[in-house]
Amino acid sequence: MQRLYRKRVILGVGGGIAAYKSAELVRRLRDQGADVRVVMTKGGREFITPLTLQALSGNPVHLDLLDPAAEAAMGHIELARWADLVLIAPATADLMARLVQGVADDLLTTLVLATDAPVAVAPAMNQAMWGDAATQANAIALQKRGIRLFGPAAGSQACGDVGMGRMLEAEELAQRAADCFESRALDGVRMLITAGPTQENIDPVRYITNHSSGKMGFALAEAAAEAGAQVTLVTGPVHLPTPDRVNRIDVVSARDMLAACEASMPCDVLIASAAVADYRPEVIAPHKLKKDPTSGDGLLLQLVRNPDILATLAQRPDRPFSVGFAAETENLIEYAARKLQSKNLDLIVANDVANPNIGFNSEDNACSVIDRELHETRFPQTSKAKIARQLIDFIRERLTRHQD
Ligand code: PMT
Numbered sequence: 001m002q003r004l005y006r007k008r009v010i011l012g013v014g015g016g017i018a019a020y021k022s023a024e025l026v027r028r029l030r031d032q033g034a035d036v037r038v039v040m041t042k043g044g045r046e047f048i049t050p051l052t053l054q055a056l057s058g059n060p061v062h063l064d065l066l067d068p069a070a071e072a073a074m075g076h077i078e079l080a081r082w083a084d085l086v087l088i089a090p091a092t093a094d095l096m097a098r099l100v101q102g103v104a105d106d107l108l109t110t111l112v113l114a115t116d117a118p119v120a121v122a123p124a125m126n127q128a129m130w131g132d133a134a135t136q137a138n139a140i141a142l143q144k145r146g147i148r149l150f151g152p153a154a155g156s157q158a159c160g161d162v163g164m165g166r167m168l169e170a171e172e173l174a175q176r177a178a179d180c181f182e183s184r185a186l187d188g189v190r191m192l193i194t195a196g197p198t199q200e201n202i203d204p205v206r207y208i209t210n211h212s213s214g215k216m217g218f219a220l221a222e223a224a225a226e227a228g229a230q231v232t233l234v235t236g237p238v239h240l241p242t243p244d245r246v247n248r249i250d251v252v253s254a255r256d257m258l259a260a261c262e263a264s265m266p267c268d269v270l271i272a273s274a275a276v277a278d279y280r281p282e283v284i285a286p287h288k289l290k291k292d293p294t295s296g297d298g299l300l301l302q303l304v305r306n307p308d309i310l311a312t313l314a315q316r317p318d319r320p321f322s323v324g325f326a327a328e329t330e331n332l333i334e335y336a337a338r339k340l341q342s343k344n345l346d347l348i349v350a351n352d353v354a355n356p357n358i359g360f361n362s363e364d365n366a367c368s369v370i371d372r373e374l375h376e377t378r379f380p381q382t383s384k385a386k387i388a389r390q391l392i393d394f395i396r397e398r399l400t401r402h403q404d
Helices: 017-031 042-047 050-057 068-073 076-082 093-101 107-114 127-131 133-144 170-179 215-226 254-263 309-315 332-342 384-403
Strands: 008-013 035-040 085-091 119-123 153-156 162-166 190-195 200-203 206-208 230-235 246-250 269-272 279-281 303-305 321-328 347-352 364-371 376-383
Touching (some): 008 017, 008 050, 008 107, 017 035, 017 042, 017 050, 017 085, 017 170, 035 042, 035 050, 035 076, 085 093, 085 107, 085 170, 093 107, 093 119, 093 133, 119 133, 127 133, 190 215, 206 279, 215 246, 230 254, 254 309, 269 309, 269 384, 321 332, 321 384, 332 347, 332 364, 347 384, 364 384, 376 384
Parallel strands (some): 008 035, 008 085, 190 230, 190 269, 269 321, 321 347
Antiparallel strands (some): 200 206, 279 303, 347 364, 364 376
16 A cells, blocks of 8 residues: 555755665655655755756755746745645754754755645764754754654664664655554544535526635545544535545535535534525526616515524534534624524634635634633634644544543
């Protein structure tokens, strides 16, 4: 089995003698199905040539932050967004210290700051340097920030010393990279997620809809599947690829969405991030509506209420742990709390959609989660991918408490 199938890995190569193992690492990552792009520091290039890594990865090697040609092909921010994982191997003592400081004076350190993907470092250095208090403090600081440390291992070193500081072997690093995508915290949990807008037809060519892009719901589906959940994603019309290992059901209207959700029950957790139209035209005209010369400039459209999908599923005897979203432009927390109570939810994610940088069709989001005790937990602005992982983690923790 290819454990990194279609995963995008940036391999950062620092300036240490262990860089010779990076060539083998590229091969092992590709054996596992990963798409690998290599970023080299200036020091890394002293130990192994970009040409070698280009030939092995099948992609151009990225070297400089201020290279107009490279930026035109794939800019550093684009590269940071492209990655599912940034693995730095070898990571020297100097590189680790620079990461701790948040230095961004070359392409690799800049990428680490800019990416939302998990970051892992494989330290490689002389045993005394590894044992030094400064390096040890840096290792702890990186881990506290969520950066994973792969190794180092003990053994004989290129300098003749014996001790801790050897970079892990390529095969083991590739396996550890694959493990990053398989935290099985939600193993066996059946999760139903709604996403995107609904479209309510007026006639064969017109409909009522909203600005939801589906990005938030798709990011949640991806994060849940990565955490091991069995995910069914019921989505309105959007232009997004299906995340790996997610069962996607495409629907158009609110009534279709309800039917697809009911057919996907039972489930353990429901997350309703879809922006469902509250109303639909009472009658769908069989032919394109024509301008009526007798009715002046106006057109009266009679609307009727759509079923509330979330409330319907949260009232069932086999109700799942139910998480709603509230998109509000004012009185965010108050209105969200009311929806939590009126729809019988366990949690509600309050989304301030008056701010164009978060909410509908934006790359980022920021939100507060409110629980049944009306306690509020804030999630500051970050990418939807990152906030989705944080929300899935939060939901998992509350689900566990709920089941105890
Ligand atoms: O898709 P994106 O562009 O990434 O944008 C994300 C988002 C802003 C759409 C998302 O984060 C969000 O806030 N979704 C909820 C939008 C919404 O319609 O909220 P609401 O306050 O109208 O509905 C409250 C809850 O009831 C929601 O969980 C909604 O899915 C659900 N609902 C509403 C009406 C209805 N008929 N059926 C429902 O299930």
